[in-house]
Amino acid sequence: SYELTQPPSVSVSPGQTASITCSGDKLGDKYAYWYQQKPGQSPLLVIYQDNKRPSGIPERFSGSNSGNTATLTISGTQAMDEADYYCQAWDSSTGVFGGGTKLTVL
């Protein structure tokens, strides 16, 4: 079965750039999606189709996807961005999530 791998944790200082990676076999041939989840809340879509932002998502969130790796980049990270982030893709009509990355802003 298809697998997506994320680092368990990433730390960033306020105002700096955070990058969260997601690795999977030929992931660049698929669309990658990214979700943010804060404690006690439902997930929120922050990036779709590799690099598109839904309405209401700040411009500091961006994405890329090439080869075997998709990357979520948060520029000028704010304290409110502290959350768990999950990448997701589709493989033969089956949804697959990465294990999640806890972003700490300190």
Next chain:
Amino acid sequence: EVQLLESGGGLVQPGGSLRLSCAASGFTFSSYAMSWVRQAPGKGLEWVLGIRGSGGSTNYADSVKGRFTISRDNSRNTLYLQMNSLRAEDTAVYYCAKSSIAVAGGSFEIWGQGTMVTVSS
């Protein structure tokens, strides 16, 4: 306002059954695929089942194949999850999620608040 509201969660014994519902509002329900995604306590997200907007095609994760069934009633704008032969490892918050397209694929652009299922004796 686009909204998804899950219900039906609770405590069930191993081997038991439970049916979850997800009431949708604010969009043309039949035009979008829907999925169930679960999250075990303290763990990550796991996609478990999906169904296309017309209801004609379904997809399952191996972990629930043969035990769980997804269905929808487009006349009632409601998504269902029938869970049979429940196991302790099925304990999780179950979210329904609206896809951005009518068939498998696309983004999960709207999520419900989730309903907790606990499998324990």
